[in-house]
Amino acid sequence: MADNVSYGWAGYIARVNLTSGDITKESDEEMQQDYIGGMGFANKIMFDEVPAGTKWDDPENKAVLAVGPLTGSGVPLGGRSTWATLSTFTKDYLIVDCHCGGTLGAQLKYSGHDGLIIEGESETPVYILIDDDKISIEDASAFWGKGTRETTEGLCKKHGLDCCVAAIGPAGENLLPYACVMNARSHSAGAGLGAVLGKKKVKAVVVRGTKGVNVADPQMVADLSDYMLAEVLGSNNNHVVPSTQQSWAEYYDKGSRWTARKGLYWAAAEGGPIETGEPKPGEPNTVGYRCMKSTKDLGPEAEKYTVKMAGCHGCPVRCYTNVQVPRVKEITGYSSTGNTCVPNFPVSSYMPGIAPVAGITDEDGTLTDLSVVYNQVVSAIVDDLGLWCNYAQLYRDIAHCYASGIFERVLGDDYASYRFEDFFDNQDPTPIVKILTDIAMNQSEIAYVGHGPLVWTERWDDAAWYDNAKSCLINYRGWPVHHAIECFGQVGGLYNMMFNRDDMIHSAVNFQGCGLPIDLKKEMAKEMWGGEDACDPDKAYTPINDAKIEFAWWSIVTDVLHDSLTLCNWVWPMAMAPEKARDYRGDLDLEAQFYTAVTGVEVTTDDLYKAAERIMTLQRGYSSLGMTDAEGNMGCNDFRNVHDVITEWVFEKDPDLKAFEKGTDKMDRDDWQKALGMLYKRFGWDEELGCPTKQCLDDLGLDDLESALDEAGLLVDGGTPYDERTRTYSGVLSDYCGNNPALAQ
Amino acid sequence: MKENTALEHVGSGADRLDAFFTRRGFVKVSGAFVATMAALGLLPETAAAAPTSSKGKIDYYATPSHVLKINRAKCTGCQRCEMSCTLKNDGNSQPAAARIHVRDGFFYGSELGSGDGIYYSCEWNIRQCHMCTTAMCQTACPHGAIITDESTGVRSVDPEKCVGCGTCVAACPYHMPVVNSVTHKSTKCIACGRCAEQCPNGALELVEWENVNHASGPTRQENPDPLISEVQDYVGGGKVA
Ligand code: SF4
Numbered sequence A: 001m002a003d004n005v006s007y008g009w010a011g012y013i014a015r016v017n018l019t020s021g022d023i024t025k026e027s028d029e030e031m032q033q034d035y036i037g038g039m040g041f042a043n044k045i046m047f048d049e050v051p052a053g054t055k056w057d058d059p060e061n062k063a064v065l066a067v068g069p070l071t072g073s074g075v076p077l078g079g080r081s082t083w084a085t086l087s088t089f090t091k092d093y094l095i096v097d098c099h100c101g102g103t104l105g106a107q108l109k110y111s112g113h114d115g116l117i118i119e120g121e122s123e124t125p126v127y128i129l130i131d132d133d134k135i136s137i138e139d140a141s142a143f144w145g146k147g148t149r150e151t152t153e154g155l156c157k158k159h160g161l162d163c164c165v166a167a168i169g170p171a172g173e174n175l176l177p178y179a180c181v182m183n184a185r186s187h188s189a190g191a192g193l194g195a196v197l198g199k200k201k202v203k204a205v206v207v208r209g210t211k212g213v214n215v216a217d218p219q220m221v222a223d224l225s226d227y228m229l230a231e232v233l234g235s236n237n238n239h240v241v242p243s244t245q246q247s248w249a250e251y252y253d254k255g256s257r258w259t260a261r262k263g264l265y266w267a268a269a270e271g272g273p274i275e276t277g278e279p280k281p282g283e284p285n286t287v288g289y290r291c292m293k294s295t296k297d298l299g300p301e302a303e304k305y306t307v308k309m310a311g312c313h314g315c316p317v318r319c320y321t322n323v324q325v326p327r328v329k330e331i332t333g334y335s336s337t338g339n340t341c342v343p344n345f346p347v348s349s350y351m352p353g354i355a356p357v358a359g360i361t362d363e364d365g366t367l368t369d370l371s372v373v374y375n376q377v378v379s380a381i382v383d384d385l386g387l388w389c390n391y392a393q394l395y396r397d398i399a400h401c402y403a404s405g406i407f408e409r410v411l412g413d414d415y416a417s418y419r420f421e422d423f424f425d426n427q428d429p430t431p432i433v434k435i436l437t438d439i440a441m442n443q444s445e446i447a448y449v450g451h452g453p454l455v456w457t458e459r460w461d462d463a464a465w466y467d468n469a470k471s472c473l474i475n476y477r478g479w480p481v482h483h484a485i486e487c488f489g490q491v492g493g494l495y496n497m498m499f500n501r502d503d504m505i506h507s508a509v510n511f512q513g514c515g516l517p518i519d520l521k522k523e524m525a526k527e528m529w530g531g532e533d534a535c536d537p538d539k540a541y542t543p544i545n546d547a548k549i550e551f552a553w554w555s556i557v558t559d560v561l562h563d564s565l566t567l568c569n570w571v572w573p574m575a576m577a578p579e580k581a582r583d584y585r586g587d588l589d590l591e592a593q594f595y596t597a598v599t600g601v602e603v604t605t606d607d608l609y610k611a612a613e614r615i616m617t618l619q620r621g622y623s624s625l626g627m628t629d630a631e632g633n634m635g636c637n638d639f640r641n642v643h644d645v646i647t648e649w650v651f652e653k654d655p656d657l658k659a660f661e662k663g664t665d666k667m668d669r670d671d672w673q674k675a676l677g678m679l680y681k682r683f684g685w686d687e688e689l690g691c692p693t694k695q696c697l698d699d700l701g702l703d704d705l706e707s708a709l710d711e712a713g714l715l716v717d718g719g720t721p722y723d724e725r726t727r728t729y730s731g732v733l734s735d736y737c738g739n740n741p742a743l744a745q
Numbered sequence B: 001m002k003e004n005t006a007l008e009h010v011g012s013g014a015d016r017l018d019a020f021f022t023r024r025g026f027v028k029v030s031g032a033f034v035a036t037m038a039a040l041g042l043l044p045e046t047a048a049a050a051p052t053s054s055k056g057k058i059d060y061y062a063t064p065s066h067v068l069k070i071n072r073a074k075c076t077g078c079q080r081c082e083m084s085c086t087l088k089n090d091g092n093s094q095p096a097a098a099r100i101h102v103r104d105g106f107f108y109g110s111e112l113g114s115g116d117g118i119y120y121s122c123e124w125n126i127r128q129c130h131m132c133t134t135a136m137c138q139t140a141c142p143h144g145a146i147i148t149d150e151s152t153g154v155r156s157v158d159p160e161k162c163v164g165c166g167t168c169v170a171a172c173p174y175h176m177p178v179v180n181s182v183t184h185k186s187t188k189c190i191a192c193g194r195c196a197e198q199c200p201n202g203a204l205e206l207v208e209w210e211n212v213n214h215a216s217g218p219t220r221q222e223n224p225d226p227l228i229s230e231v232q233d234y235v236g237g238g239k240v241a
């Protein structure tokens, strides 16, 4: 009967129609090979089912959650999931991916589903309950109006403490474009997904899964995991050297997220402080101490509040802060807080450069105890309100609107009630409760800052903000930098243009921050991307070249691959390793080897990269169908001039320096345009327009997209054939991977 | 606080299941012998009360060779132990059928109101098999499906005999066995140690048998925070400063 067993994938996607109340289940077998899962499945379903031109708040919009073959399979860092829906806050409401960790993805898989399609609209508040095969739409009126914490608690009380609850808070209910969906206290799926669910009146998705993920070769999954933990995996962001000098380590780097050291403790641990110590490569049982994230993000004063780290399901790199700060509890009611990303350090990292916050640093610039309180108060508030930040844009915009007088100008009589001076100048964190709550409630003027810069800069007449380097806005369609030009110049700049939101790509920034010396990085770059000149030292950039384009392409496809498999791209791919014995080389074939071990289907790294390219190209083509041109007509394939337009400040910053001079990451206009064309070519897209070509659609087997583009008059000829534009990645690092158990076979 | 049970440990906890024999080894005894021992008062009440269930071949006093020792303060909730356990012992990844449990306490601890879990104290229990010398999972099984490994003294479920009735789950003071929702067979820990190998925080250790009833850590906070659902709707929702 082995024929009937689905390995890796559960094999089914659930569909819940809120208008009709119909609940059905369908096979995803046909999508598996070409679209992998996660982002690939979700994008394919959106393309197939949500017509271009749909608005995010139309009932025709859908919210599609999906996981991939590796989710919950035991593969390290396989706990993530991807939703796709239409953007609430960027131009033209085009498709966006909303990634999230926590336990949602794994639970969904264990329930026997690779995905959940939420369609239609309910008239009354509901939640969707998935208890293995039993799926129902339940009344959520008792939870409407409540925060994500109380909602989660109530639903767990009702359905079992082992359920994963993914809930919206007041922000989603009130259709704030910056609303997210929270699970496991502080894991969010952003990009406006909360508002989409709010419009559909879906308060939560509750999932319990007791089934298993079938694994074709469980021994190989175990052996590869042991190998990976012992010698390939680093710390958070795959930083592979410690942040302080340690006797075992050849290198160290102050910026590394491998922050464990002797004398640094989880000081508030039950039963007494637990030392993070000096976890070394080759010690699988100390991997989870490497990343001491609380003090890294919040400063030394956070140590005394640190209970432990945590993170997503199945991940041995524990990057989530867990602190208990009494003052935070006093202000918010919540004793336990912490995150790994922006909500861990929203005030100290994003506001002071725009509006100084008194008392959060001492004379030497070290973060103070007050900074812990400021940051964690915000963390507790936004998670409970289900309020997303557009990768910190919310905090930069609040600081800017205060400092530049915009708030005073537009908020009228309400202005005084927000007590901005107390927050910024008088060391009083409490005003932020009302500020953020009013934004989430989406009823007063201040809430427009939570509609995104596309809306508020127009409403409050501040278009110039886009061109101010301090805004960090990188694209006029409404999203900010996510490791952009400061990350290998053009490489980061390019991948920041690709999606309809911030990119969330970490493949390149991980390499940048990994802590290895630049000369070694250059050797590695040559092996991986075909040239030492793929990477330059920070702020000493050189003009665009083929290796940089390859590096940018690889950064994009690996990210898309991970969001589809699903693996965490905040740490994967394994481009480098902490083990000196392997010359710090990583292992780029692990994704393919794990895929084969889990699913039983033989694939190579190049096969997977090609599938990721297919998914990226699908999103690109689907976007062009709904994109409007300068005249406002829908259907536009001029990505170069309409979509991939980088903000002016990247060319104007550091007026005393020229692009490519030491000391700046300033870009050069001609070089940038050339870089765009080269990247388009690498993807097989039109070198001028940046849209998919007939050639690349044929190469990737995207027939449906091809006919849709043809029908819309957006299909172009040309494009470089696949074999002429691609490189081989399989095995490029295998000389260093002598202990890889899959190679021993 | 609700009535204390063997499951419940506050603070350092109390040893509620004293091991009767702590010597290493394995004693195969007949039902008659058990009856005599019980009559002489030499058996713990729990064991004496449990009827022999495998036709005179009950192995009451097997002291297993190994046991998992846990430290919940070190646990970061990754749940790799659960996946690793089933990958090794069932050939798939199925946390709900694992022989070690983290997932059910991760959010709220041993019960809502315990003050534990990621939403409250950031502590939760790692529930592991205590490798009882008097294994009530075994004594309770009406089908004699829980057998003792002759070389290690470890009890394991014989899937051929198990009918999935769940009696072992109810009988175990820690509710450790799990009836797999897919195979409908019970599973329990066999001290293979795979979970400990993959624990990134060294929260688990496979050690030579010792009484671990003390070592499991508290199962609730002494002064738990009030439940959020009882005190506030959302942050800043009017009920907090
Ligand atoms: S020791 Fe083995 S059987 Fe017991 S919980 Fe760990 S992995 Fe499972």
Ligand code: SF4
Pocket: B128, B129, B130, B131, B132, B134, B135, B136, B137, B138, B155, B171, B172, B173, B174, B175, B176, B177, B188, B189
């Ligand atoms: S399953 Fe329960 S009763 Fe059986 S040996 Fe383990 S802890 Fe004891």
Ligand code: SF4
Pocket: B074, B075, B076, B077, B078, B079, B080, B081, B082, B102, B126, B195, B198, B199, B200, B201, B202, B203, B204
């Ligand atoms: S593997 Fe270790 S850290 Fe992870 S959940 Fe299990 S006991 Fe906790």
